Amino acid sequence: xxxxxxxxxxxxxxxxxxxxxxxxxxxxxxxxxxxxxxxxxxxxxxxxxxxxxxxxxxxxxxxxxxxxxxxxxxxxxxxxxxxxxxxxxxxxx
Numbered sequence: 001x002x003x004x005x006x007x008x009x010x011x012x013x014x015x016x017x018x019x020x021x022x023x024x025x026x027x028x029x030x031x032x033x034x035x036x037x038x039x040x041x042x043x044x045x046x047x048x049x050x051x052x053x054x055x056x057x058x059x060x061x062x063x064x065x066x067x068x069x070x071x072x073x074x075x076x077x078x079x080x081x082x083x084x085x086x087x088x089x090x091x092x093x
Contacts, residue, residue, distance in 0.1 A: 006075050008042035009068040016058050029053045045069050 017025050026036040030053065038044035046054070051065035 006068065006071040008072050009046045009065055010039040010042045010044075012068060013046075013054065014040055016060070025057070028057055045073065 022037055022040065023033050026033040029036065029050075031050070035044070039046060039050070046065050046069040048062070048066060051062040051069070054060065054065050055062040
């Protein structure tokens with residue numbers, strides 16, 4: 001299990017955008033202002049398509065954005081109880 005909570009990629013994106021307005025960034029990304037705002041506020045995930053768009057806009061890698069989202073999602077999932085899962089007892093041959 002991970003030791004610390006990863007930051008949502010939207011918070012990192014805020015740093016990359018700097019003084020660029022949400023409206024301007026959304027326009028350049030080809031998405032609505034509302035859609036970008038949801039990501040920036042940690043209310044929506046960075047999809048594979050958005051990861052590619054961000055990589056083009058910012059000169060980063062799409063893998064970076066997708067990886068951050070995956071790490072965030074995994075940490076969130078690991079915080080939930082999974083008592084209902086019964087492990088397989090596979091006997092070795």
